[in-house]
Amino acid sequence: MPGNESGRSLKTLENALEIIDIIQERDALTIGEITDEVGFARSTVHGYVKTLENEDYLTKQNGSYKLGMAFLDKGGDVRIRDQQFRTTIPKIEEIAEETGERAQFIVEEHGVGTYIHTAIGNNAVRADSRIGKRINLHASSAGKSILAHLPRSRVIEIIDQHGLPALTENTVTDREALFDELQKIRDRGYAVSDEESIGGLRAVGAPVLSNDTVIGGVSISGPAHRIKGERFRSELPNFLLGVTNELQLRLEYQ
Numbered sequence: 001m002p003g004n005e006s007g008r009s010l011k012t013l014e015n016a017l018e019i020i021d022i023i024q025e026r027d028a029l030t031i032g033e034i035t036d037e038v039g040f041a042r043s044t045v046h047g048y049v050k051t052l053e054n055e056d057y058l059t060k061q062n063g064s065y066k067l068g069m070a071f072l073d074k075g076g077d078v079r080i081r082d083q084q085f086r087t088t089i090p091k092i093e094e095i096a097e098e099t100g101e102r103a104q105f106i107v108e109e110h111g112v113g114t115y116i117h118t119a120i121g122n123n124a125v126r127a128d129s130r131i132g133k134r135i136n137l138h139a140s141s142a143g144k145s146i147l148a149h150l151p152r153s154r155v156i157e158i159i160d161q162h163g164l165p166a167l168t169e170n171t172v173t174d175r176e177a178l179f180d181e182l183q184k185i186r187d188r189g190y191a192v193s194d195e196e197s198i199g200g201l202r203a204v205g206a207p208v209l210s211n212d213t214v215i216g217g218v219s220i221s222g223p224a225h226r227i228k229g230e231r232f233r234s235e236l237p238n239f240l241l242g243v244t245n246e247l248q249l250r251l252e253y254q
Helices: 002-026 031-038 042-054 069-081 083-099 141-147 152-162 175-188 229-253
Strands: 058-061 064-067 102-109 112-120 191-194 201-210 213-223
Touching: 002 031, 002 042, 002 064, 031 042, 031 064, 042 058, 083 102, 083 112, 083 201, 083 213, 083 229, 102 141, 112 141, 141 175, 141 191, 141 201, 141 213, 152 175, 191 213, 201 229, 213 229
Parallel strands: none
Antiparallel strands: 058 064, 102 112, 102 213, 191 201, 201 213
């Protein structure tokens, strides 16, 4: 029946996406390792993997399969298609060059933050902020700046869906404490993360707004021993507010 065929097709897509997600999490897996992870028959896994490889969504290296270049092509198209992103990304590069630190731009989708662009300054430390990576919004300065400009009902939905997991001992895990902080962020215009996502890492973030709608968040991050005192409390926040204010004007009048 047509309904059953549709259901089978949907399940086939779900299975393929599950394989893609597992390979992304583990970086590279053999056919046998994928089979162990997903629990499908080995012949079934082989069919999915070969199809994905033929379409360049997977690539084989030393007997293991990794994500292929087709994802980079599709992801790049999503990233640059939107004029708002095309306007924002050059400013992220400027922030990194000016501060010497790591600068990031994230957007909220399905209640989590997704890295759209990362730029590395001369003094930036290595961190896993690859394009497409998803993060908890409540532990990120850019994420909190986004939450602060979403309707309260939407923030509640996000908390109900994803919780407020503790990533470090400094992470805000209490709902009311988070709402109090979001109000402070709205009042002063920027957010901070004081070793809340990664120990030893501090960040300052601000929202990117267009016609009073938040489209994303920008942050500057670096080691706590360097981002401290006035640099943490006023220098970087004031610099970032200047950049995001300029961005807002460009987005509203472009």
